[in-house]
Amino acid sequence: MGQIHLEKVRKTFGDVVIIPDLDLQIEDGEFVVFVGPSGCGKSTLLRLIAGLEDVTGGKIVIDGKDATTLPPAKRGLAMVFQSYALYPHMSVRKNIAFPLKMAGMDKAEIDRRVDYAAKTLNLDNYIDRRPGQLSGGQRQRVAIGRAIVREPKAFLFDEPLSNLDAALRVGMRLEISELHQRLKTTMVYVTHDQVEAMTMADKIVVLRAGNIEQVGSPLELYTAPRNTFVAGFIGSPKMNLLGGAEAAKYQAATMGVRPEHIRLSTTDGAWKGTVKVSEHLGSDTFLHVESPVHDEPLTVRAGGEFPVHAGDVVYLTPQEDKIHRFDDKGLAIKGNGRATG
Amino acid sequence: MARNVSTGRKIGTTALAWFVGLVIFFPILWTFLTSFKTELQAISIPPVFVGFDWTLENYQTIQTQSNYFHFMANSIYLSLGSTALGLIVAVPAAWAMAFSPTKRTKDILLWMLSTKMLPAVGVLIPVYLMFIKFGLLDSRLGLIVVLFLINLPIIVWMLYTYFKEIPGEILEAARMDGASLRKEITQVLAPMAVPGIASTVLLNVILSWNEAFWTLNLTTSNAAPLTAFIASFSSPQGNFYAKLSAASMLAIAPILIVGWFSQKQLVRGLTFGAVK
Numbered sequence: 273m274g275q276i277h278l279e280k281v282r283k284t285f286g287d288v289v290i291i292p293d294l295d296l297q298i299e300d301g302e303f304v305v306f307v308g309p310s311g312c313g314k315s316t317l318l319r320l321i322a323g324l325e326d327v328t329g330g331k332i333v334i335d336g337k338d339a340t341t342l343p344p345a346k347r348g349l350a351m352v353f354q355s356y357a358l359y360p361h362m363s364v365r366k367n368i369a370f371p372l373k374m375a376g377m378d379k380a381e382i383d384r385r386v387d388y389a390a391k392t393l394n395l396d397n398y399i400d401r402r403p404g405q406l407s408g409g410q411r412q413r414v415a416i417g418r419a420i421v422r423e424p425k426a427f428l429f430d431e432p433l434s435n436l437d438a439a440l441r442v443g444m445r446l447e448i449s450e451l452h453q454r455l456k457t458t459m460v461y462v463t464h465d466q467v468e469a470m471t472m473a474d475k476i477v478v479l480r481a482g483n484i485e486q487v488g489s490p491l492e493l494y495t496a497p498r499n500t501f502v503a504g505f506i507g508s509p510k511m512n513l514l515g516g517a518e519a520a521k522y523q524a525a526t527m528g529v530r531p532e533h534i535r536l537s538t539t540d541g542a543w544k545g546t547v548k549v550s551e552h553l554g555s556d557t558f559l560h561v562e563s564p565v566h567d568e569p570l571t572v573r574a575g576g577e578f579p580v581h582a583g584d585v586v587y588l589t590p591q592e593d594k595i596h597r598f599d600d601k602g603l604a605i606k607g608n609g610r611a612t613g
Numbered sequence: 614m615a616r617n618v619s620t621g622r623k624i625g626t627t628a629l630a631w632f633v634g635l636v637i638f639f640p641i642l643w644t645f646l647t648s649f650k651t652e653l654q655a656i657s658i659p660p661v662f663v664g665f666d667w668t669l670e671n672y673q674t675i676q677t678q679s680n681y682f683h684f685m686a687n688s689i690y691l692s693l694g695s696t697a698l699g700l701i702v703a704v705p706a707a708w709a710m711a712f713s714p715t716k717r718t719k720d721i722l723l724w725m726l727s728t729k730m731l732p733a734v735g736v737l738i739p740v741y742l743m744f745i746k747f748g749l750l751d752s753r754l755g756l757i758v759v760l761f762l763i764n765l766p767i768i769v770w771m772l773y774t775y776f777k778e779i780p781g782e783i784l785e786a787a788r789m790d791g792a793s794l795r796k797e798i799t800q801v802l803a804p805m806a807v808p809g810i811a812s813t814v815l816l817n818v819i820l821s822w823n824e825a826f827w828t829l830n831l832t833t834s835n836a837a838p839l840t841a842f843i844a845s846f847s848s849p850q851g852n853f854y855a856k857l858s859a860a861s862m863l864a865i866a867p868i869l870i871v872g873w874f875s876q877k878q879l880v881r882g883l884t885f886g887a888v889k
Contacts, residue, residue, distance in 0.1 A: 345791035357786035371790035
C-alpha cells in the first residue's frame with residue numbers, strides 16, 4: 273500500500289508563504305511527478321511528505337493514517353536525494369544495509385536483501401567499494417538500492433538525475449521507469465525537467481509558487497493545458513502564445529499553437545515571416561521565425577531536411593484543430609473559436 | 614591555470630621562505646644549543662654558536678632540583694582533560710549550529726569568539742576569588758575547568774566550520790533511514806568529521822599545554838604544569854640561562870614531537886575555514 277493524501281497542507285517560513293493550502297491525492301502504485309520552475313515549492317512539498325520539514329497547517333495522511341507529526345523514519349517512505357547522500361565512510365554494502373540495521377533486522381535477512389538489491393541494480397562487483405570510488409551513475413544506483421531494501425510504502429525522488437550527464441540521465445530514466453513497472457510501488461518524483469515528467473509519469477502535478485496549476489496525465493497536459501502557464505511549461509520547444517489581433521480572430525485574449533502544429537510553406541500561408549535562426553537536429557529542424565504578428569520570434573518544427581536558411585522568407589499556417597484559446601485571466605476556453613464564430 | 618614562473622624567481626622565493634622559516638625557528642634552535650652550554654658560555658659575548666663543550670650538566674641539575682615528571686603529568690592531565698570536556702560540550706553545540714541554524718546563530722558564534730578578545734588579566738581577580746571560595750586554588754580540577762572554558766569558543770568554531778562542510782542531506786538520509794539522534798551523530802556525523810575532530814583535538818591540546826597565564830596564577834605546586842616548571846627556573850634563581858633553556862627544552866619536547874608527527878592535521882586546523 274502507498275496512498276498519500278495531502279489535505280490543506282500549508283508551509284510558511286516566517287512571513288513567506290511557500291505553499292498555500294494545497295490538496296492532493298496520490299493513489300497506490302502511481303508514478304507521480306511534481307514539476308515546475310525552480311522555487312515553485314516542489315522540493316519543499318516532497319520534504320513535507322518525507323517529514324524532513326514540518327507542515328505549518330493541514331494534514332498528511334499515509335495509508336489512511338494521520339502522519340502529519342510522525343518523524344521521517346516512522347512514515348515508511350524511502351527517499352533518493354539529488355546529491356545521492358551516500359555515507360562516504362561506509363562501503364556500498366554497508367550503505368545499502370544501513371536502514372535495515374537501524375530497523376534492527378537480523379544479519380542473515382539483511383545480507384539476503386542487500387545481495388538481492390545489489391544484483392538487481394548491477395552493483396555486485398562494487399559491493400565492497402566506498403562511494404568515492406564509484407561513478408555518478410553507480411552512486412545513484414546505490415542510493416536507489418538503499419531505498420529499495422526497506423520495501424517502503426512509497427519512494428520519494430528529489431531531482432535524482434540532475435547531477436548526471438545527459439546520456440546517463442536517459443539511461444537512468446529508463447531504469448527508474450522499469451523499476452516502477454516491476455515493484456508497482458508508489459513513486460513521487462520531483463524534477464524541473466518537463467521531459468522527465470512527460471516520459472516517466474502516470475500523473476503530473478504542475479506547480480507554480482506553491483500552487484497546483486494542473487494535475488493530469490502527460491497527454492492531458494499536452495493536449496488540454498488548463499492555462500497559459502501549463503501550456504508554456506509542458507512541451508518542448510515551448511508553445512507559441514500570441515495575443516492581440518491574432519488571438520481576437522479566435523475570440524480569445526491569447527491563442528497558442530505548438531511548434532509541431534504549424535504548417536510551413538515557402539509560397540503561401542496565414543503568417544509571413546523571416547527565418548532568424550534554424551536549428552538542425554537531424555530528425556527535426558526548429559526554425560525561429562520573425563513575423564509582424566508577434567513581437568517575439570515564433571518557433572516552428574519542420575522536417576529534418578527542410579531547405580531553409582537564416583534570412584529566407586517563409587509562410588506559417590497554424591492547424592485549426594490544434595489551436596489553444598485562453599481568456600484574459602490566462603484560463604483555457606473550451607472549443608475552437610473559428611468553429612463557433 | 615599554470616603561471617609562468619622564471620627559475621630565478623623560484624630560487625628567490627625559496628630562499629626567502631627558508632629565511633623566514635629560520636628566523637621563526639631561531640629562538641627554539643638557540644634555546645636548544647644553550648641548553649647544552651655551561652652557564653658561562655651561555656652568556657659569553659660574542660656568543661658561541663656550535664664551537665663549545667657540549668654538556669648534559671644542565672639536564673642533570675634540573676632533574677635533581679625538581680621533579681620534571683610531576684609537572685609533565687599535570688600538563689598531560691590539564692590538556693587532555695580540558696580537551697575532553699571541550700569536545701563533550703562542543704560537538705553537540707557545533708552540530709546544532711551547523712545543521713539547524715537560526716537567525717541568531719552567527720551572532721552567538723561571534724559573541725563566543727568575542728570573549729577571547731577580553732584580556733585575561735581583566736578577569737583574574739574575580740576568578741582568583743572564586744577559586745579561593747571554592748577551594749580550587751592549585752587543583753587540577755579547577756584548572757581543567759578554566760582551560761576548558763577559555764578554549765571552548767575555538768573548539769566550537771573549528772568544529773562548526775568542519776561540520777558545515779558536511780552536506781546536510783546525508784544527515785537527512787540517515788533520518789529517513791531510521792537513525793535515532795544518537796546514532797545519527799555517532800554513526801554518521803562523527804565518522805565523517807574524524808579529520809576535523811582530530812585537528813581540533815590536536816590544536817586544543819597544544820593551546821592548553823602552552824597556556825601560561827592561568828596555570829601560573831592559579832597554581833603553586835600540586836597542580837603546576839610544565840609552564841610553572843620553566844618559570845621556576847627563571848625568577849627565583851636569576852639569570853641561569855643554560856638551565857632555563859634546558860628546562861624549556863624539556864617542557865616543549867613532548868608537544869614538539871606530537872606536533873611534528875601531526876603536521877598535516879595541524880596545518881589544516883590552523884587554517885580552518887580559509888581553504889576548502
